[in-house]
Amino acid sequence: MAKSIEEQVEDWCKNQLENYFTKTESINSEIDKALKTAPSKKGGSGQNLPDIKCFVSVGFRNIPVMIECKGTKGDFAKTDENGLISNTNKKGETDYTAITKYAVNGAIHYAKSILDFTETYKETIAIGVNGYKQDNDLQLEIGVYYLSKDNLAIPKKVGDFSDLSFLKKKNLKEFFEKIDELKLTLEEIESRKLALEDEIETKLKRLNQTMHDDLSITVKSRVMLIVGLIMAGLGVEDVSEGLKVEELKGELGPKSNDAQKIINKVEDFLRMKNLPEEKREAIMHELSNVFKNEDLYKPKNGESKLRKVYVIVHKDILPYLTSDLPNIDFTGRLFNVLNDWVDVPDGAENDVVLTPRYVTELMAKLTEVNMNSYVWDYATGSAGFLISAMHLMIADAKNKIKSPEELRKTIAKIKAEKLLGIEKLPEIYILAVLNMILMGDGSSNIINGDSTQFDGKYKQGKMKDKEFPANVFLLNPPYSAPGKGLNFVEKALSKMKSGKAAVLIQENAGSTQGDGYTKKILNKNTLIASIHMSTDLFIGKSSVQTAIYVFDVGIPHDTEKLVKFIDFSNDGYARQNRKKSSQSVNLKDADNAKERYAELVNLVVRGKGKDDKNLNYYKDCYVEDYITSEGNDWTYSQHKKIDIKPTENDFKKIIKEYMAWQISNLIRNEDIYPWTNKSPEQSNCILSKKERDCIQMKNATFKAITIGSLFDIHPTKAYKATNKDLFKEKGKVPVVANSSVDNGIGGWTNLKATEKGNKVVFSDTTTSDSIFYQPNDFVGYPHVQGLYPYCNKWDENSLLYFITCFRKSASGLFNYGNKFTRKNALKMKVFLPEKNKEDIDFSFMETFISAQKKLIIQKLSCWLEQQKINNEIYIIEKEIPQDTLSMIAEKKHH
Incomplete structure (x- = not known):
């Protein structure tokens, strides 16, 4: 070196x-x-x-x-x-x-x-x-x-x-x-948002795990605990420094213990943010109840649990919050991380679910939020909808206002007067307050209360007791509420004179489960669009099928007016639910998600356009149709147009699938040849004596050989390209991915092959089922390992023999936790035939696999011949008169 x-x-x-x-x-x-x-x-x-x-x-x-x-x-x-x-x-x-x-x-x-x-x-x-x-x-x-x-x-x-x-x-x-x-660029901004969210989520998960495993802090306390520590750590510029770790000394005095020091800092923080007195007192009451738990502030070995948690918060969380965060629902992420550990009461498992940022942004765009909007949310959660709306409003103001002083005043008014949210659950309400403070105040109109009792007026500040002039309503309600949450929608829209509304709700609320609220809503509002959402939108959080319903507020629905119905179930994202994985793992742009979301907004706001110019991804998923005034026909499936006349391709597809199944079933059947009632042994006549001896393993000897002595193993060459750029619908070159099916082929590309064929591959992220032989040149993929032989005697048959032994040796040893690494593979041994007690018997492997192929081909050949005979009989019966057939049969009998 x-x-x-x-x-x-x-x-x-x-x-x-x-x-x-x-x-x-x-x-x-x-x-x-x-x-x-x-x-x-x-x-x-x-x-x-x-x-x-x-x-x-x-x-x-x-x-x-x-x-x-x-x-x-x-x-x-x-x-x-x-x-x-x-x-x-x-x-x-x-x-x-x-x-x-x-x-x-x-x-x-x-x-x-x-x-x-x-x-x-x-x-x-x-x-x-x-x-x-x-x-x-x-x-x-x-x-x-x-x-x-x-x-x-x-x-x-x-x-x-x-x-x-x-x-x-x-x-x-x-x-x-x-x-x-x-x-x-816009792409870089979005990429950075996703990266920030991943970093934040990873550190929150690690913190949550520590509170759970090492400190035994109850789930119920964790939200309040972290929110309080964040407020204490932030401090207020030019007024109060954030809490320093060294200030938490584990003292036990009523004014000097760690809990009291944190509470004092939180109170300073809230006072300097000019929160209304009643709101500050309510928050302090909730937080104090948690921090004054003796188990948290009483030191053990000189250090309290509060200090241990704050060390992590100070190091891993506060740096993000002292930076200029883009539109990131930070506390929404915090809540979802902590909520993974919460046992929700029966019947409420679909209620405490916070809406992803990309969906809150979508809905704000569907309602055409701008600098003049007044936005409210009757089940505000961590204020995700309000934050997305606020960013759109500020962006619109920056685009339209050229005077710096006027712009400053407009932004201040947006934050202080144009956003209102109501949240019933205290721990989530505090998250919403913190979230809005982090986004630049805007917390004065976050109300801790019951939306069903809300009178539509400001509750704090200089606008107190005045009507909130809402013209945009955004909501993801608790689905256990009346009408699946439509009771909130009906009430909110009844207090609005005009504007737009978008509601993410259980889809069947718009058909059979609306409890009469749908009809009431249509009496005063127009349904513009019904959007059928992905079934796994809330994967791991909620299991219901959702839809977004978009309304024109204050205009009774005209049954002669067309409604837009869109199947958005393929929104371009691939989702999975791995608790300890980051968003980049659990949510992937697999099929032009950004473009699909942009198209959806365009369709709802502007329509399909002249000559359907706004229809690209959803040409076959877009319907315009009428609804009745009864409010029981809002769902996409009720208006989907189906052409019931099958085409030739429809028939081809069914026949191909059926025959592929028949052939696959035939090959897998080890017992009999159905059309001859002969066993495989009875059919060995097609094999030479050498082949019969070989498959019966007569006179063969074997030995265990280390794979590392036969092959070098290293990653296959992969392109630095996204799946969108790599995979092509009409690609010619196979891409070997981390797959245990389809011979490991994850898709096809038109890029030049990076690897030569005649090679064994496996994925170091899955199990032994990912070991495959690749006959043709291919493109590699991250985490796909290739076996590169030290001698040139290996061909298709000997490598098929080898991977059988390789799979046998690796079976059951590896999974997503215990990785199938090349280091492990190199040390493994396989059981191979030997020649002269020294060399590998390549001739034996060639003959053995060749014989097995012959037997399978014989099966297929006999089956195909039988299909041919059956088909000829069918044709004869159709084309020859019955009396002629009878005569032929009689002569055959004699």
């Missing part, structure tokens, strides 16, 4: 710089503290020590620069499957191995630590430099990335550089102009 020249690379960098700070020098107290507070590059609590630090300044703009050096070929940067620098793995966890090993990844880690743990610095520069010797010449690789809070801390490559002269004072103006041109 080549010796690292890292010191030489460091010296080269320093010689390029006009001013710098070394690894152990202080750059300033705030940055020093941030680097010390942030998790170290190995994931522990040690110091972060960038190789070189400096500042670059133009005017009053001062940006810290973190430089990390490496000195070995291959240690420059690690990228994800899309070719982007990433310091998180596929599970959404921090990839400390990448941060430690690679120059660019390490530099980005240090730069991001400054954004997360300082107040002053909103932007940073990360520079990774790697060098190595080639033919005695110094080869250098330089990666320069810009990170800012405005860019959601996404590392943006600034350009390609061959040295560090761009950091010299005379070149800084041009360099600053370059970084100011770096704007995020």
